[in-house]
Amino acid sequence: MVDDVAAWPTTDDRWHHYHEQTEHGPALTRTENFLPYHEGLRNLLTAGTLVDAxxxxxxxxxxxxxxxxxxxxPGGAGFAPHQDARAYAYGSHHITCLVAIDANHVDNGCLWFAPAQHRRGLLDTDDTGCLPREVAASLTWRPATMAPGGVAFFSSFAPHKSDANDSPQARRSLYVTYSPGSEGDLRRAYYSDRAKTMSEHEPGDGAPPRISTIGHFQGRDVSS
Ligand SMILES: O=C(O)CCC(=O)C(=O)O
Known part of the structure; x- marks a missing residue:
């Protein structure tokens, strides 16, 4: 199903693909907002085992x-230390379900978490919305290696980061973020404001391209 989505053409008004420049040439980095357009993924992620968990x-x-x-x-960039909660203006808290499509290991850029730090709420940020260097350096980080098909759940307050993929294998991961049902439908508001929020944070010349409302992505623009 992830292959289906990756093969979709670029659009501005339905799903959104992001690309980056790598040493192997331009590469697909991320796709957002695909649930309305893929029945199999919609069924998997909105009903049954994952949403029940x-x-x-x-x-x-x-x-x-x-x-x-x-x-x-291969060659895809990493992500600076951050908390997703900083990027989610809607809702009190969120839980993300990470489904490993490929093996996630240290060489191909698995996530690293700072265990138990989600209990501290929102930590300081720098002007990109990520953890300041000294805060990140004060935390203990553990890699979350995963087998293909493995699933992990993490709080939007959990500090995490990842390295670039220095291996010849892809490290594709599906991230589905849920909010408490009692807070209503926040997805629509999030996606309708997302492009506007990102355009207010256009990075300067030479800065990594934005693929989120925070500047955690460390990659290079495809035009570079
Ligand atoms: O996929 C990764 O390596 C990191 C993803 C991440 O932290 C994010 O998208 O917020």
Whole structure:
């Protein structure tokens, strides 16, 4: 199903593909907002085991807030230390379900988490919305290696980061972020404001391209 989405053409008004420049040439980095357009993924992510598991973690039914695929193809860039909560203006808290499509290991840029730090709420940020260097350096980081098909759930307050993919294998991961059902449908508001929020944070010349409302992505623009 992830292959289906990756093969879709570029559009501005339905799903959104992002690309980056790598040492192997331009590569697909991320796709956002694909659930309305892929029945199989919609069924998998909105009903049954995954959404029920997130509901158990929330203690109430869960609702999809947003969804993305990060492809991290060979040469794909990493992500600076951050908390997703900084990027989510809607809702009190969120839980992301990460589904490993390929093996996630250290060499291909798996996530690293700072265990238990989600309990501290929002930490300081720099002007990109990421953790300041000294805050990130003060945390203990552990790699979250995963087998293909493995699933991990993490709070939007959990500090995490990842390295570039220095291996010849892709590290594709599906991230589905849920909010508590009692907070209503926040997905629509998030996606309708997302492009506007990002355009207010246009990076300067030579800065990494924005693929989120925070500047955590470390990649290069395809035109570079
Ligand atoms: O996929 C990765 O390596 C990091 C993803 C991430 O932290 C994000 O998209 O917020």
């Amino acid at each position: 997130v509901g158990q973690l929330f203690g109430e039914p869960a609702r999809v807030f947003k969804e993305k695929i990060n492809y991290k193809l």
